[in-house]
Amino acid sequence: MKCGNSQRSVAEQYGISKNTLQHWVARKNDLQGRSDPNVVNFFESPSGLAWLHQMSTATILCFHQVGQCGIPLISKYFTMVGINLFIGSSIPALQKVANQMDEELINFGNEEKAQLGPNMPLKDITIATDENFHTDQMTLISMDPASGMILSEQLEEKRDTLTWERVVNEGIKGLNIRIIQVTGDAAQGLTKLALDILHGNKSPDLFHVQQDITKGLTSTLARRVQQTEKALQDIQEQKKEDLGWFSKKLKEVGSVDALGKRDKKRGKRALKMEEEEKATKKKLEKVKEDYRQAQETRRMITDTYHPFNLDTGEKQEPEEVKFKLENAYNVLEKLAKDVECTEKQQEKLKKSRGMVHSMIQTLMFFFAYLQGVIQAMGLSTFDAKVFQTVVSLEYLNLCLKKTKKKKAKVKLTQTILKLETELKHHPRWIEIGPEQQEIWRRKALESALVFQRSSSCVEGRNSILGLKFHAFRRLSALKKFYGIMWSEHRHVKL
16 A cells, blocks of 8 residues: 555555455554464465465364364364464354355255266165164164265154155165165164065174174173182182281191181181182183183174185085074074073074074075176176186175284285186186276176175264264263363463
8 A cells, every 4th residue: 555545545446445444454453463474474465365264164174074073162273273363263153164064065965966866877786774863863874885975864753664765765866876785783664675665685784693692692701701700819819818817827826736716717718718719710711611612603603694705715605604604503502501691691692593594685685686797797607607706806805904803814815815816817817808807897896895794884974973962962070170171271372
């Protein structure tokens, strides 16, 4: 601004109101001494303002929209780092931005669905479903476990078949999608949705199968191991105390005959404790062995329930899997009877065993779907065997990503390398060439993703929602203490 020019003339020259210009001048003067001049010059420049806008938008998106951070904490963060001098960082201002971002995200999703949906090829998917009760109302969630896409997340009063049908149809509206399978718990509404409405397959959630085994047997055995270990520890401590007392008294009087009745009685109790210790050790070995056997059998059920053998990569026939699963449950039920589990616990085991039929049906559904893919590709019987090897490879690679234990990872990697080597040197695989190999691999991956034995993606989503709604619950005493400390020191400069 040139000297001698009035504020009115400058405002007219740049097409702004006089009040706006006066606010800018007052703000510029107000910043002097409150921040480093170099920082002020940068943030007041076009580049600095652009960076502030990008940073504040990214902060709200990442920590509020995606994460579980509330607007008040983001406002406090902006104040503590000092950028509240340059951007609106009050709670109402940030809430306004967050609400606008909500609308933009929804609009973006609708626009992308409207643009991409009509042109997408028909896609067969499995959906994972579950409900949660983080608020006073129930939320029904459906997701595509292959991509992680949230298809629907709606507040509903019921979870019957018709409600689920409406929720699922709204989730895939505008998308060229066909739901061929539903993975979830054994709720009647979900089962009817999959079988009667969608005319697809109902895949049981392996988590619930395992959970019933845990509630019915392994948790009981784990508690018995803990209780027996505690009993053994108490016996050993008591024995040590009695022997110490007996030895001390014996040194004082010089002979056993000179001991009093009480001291002799305590000595005899120490000997009895030694017998109890031996018996308790033997009992501990037994309950530990029972627990180990139950754990291994439960793990065997998990490792068996795959379309392809994890050790060889070979196809597992449904009848073969059924035989292994039935034998495993025979072992678990015998253990439950031997350790005298309660009737309620044995009912949990029976409930878990009752899912074997659904597990076998899911395997049969998967292989029928795979056969349909092979027919659609027009593969010969010889080519179909090669393609099945590719599907097995893709499936084992998916399993490898989910495997956490180091030994299991090493073993699975060895199986994958073995199959890769065999495929690489297979005459037919070499003959079809790289371009056709890539097509086969994509088709094989799509086929492998059809076998879904868990709705863990929805369980993960439930956990995220649980963290979001956790902020609305009553604060614990410890959190209240830290809240008071924060409030008392909120004016302290870092």
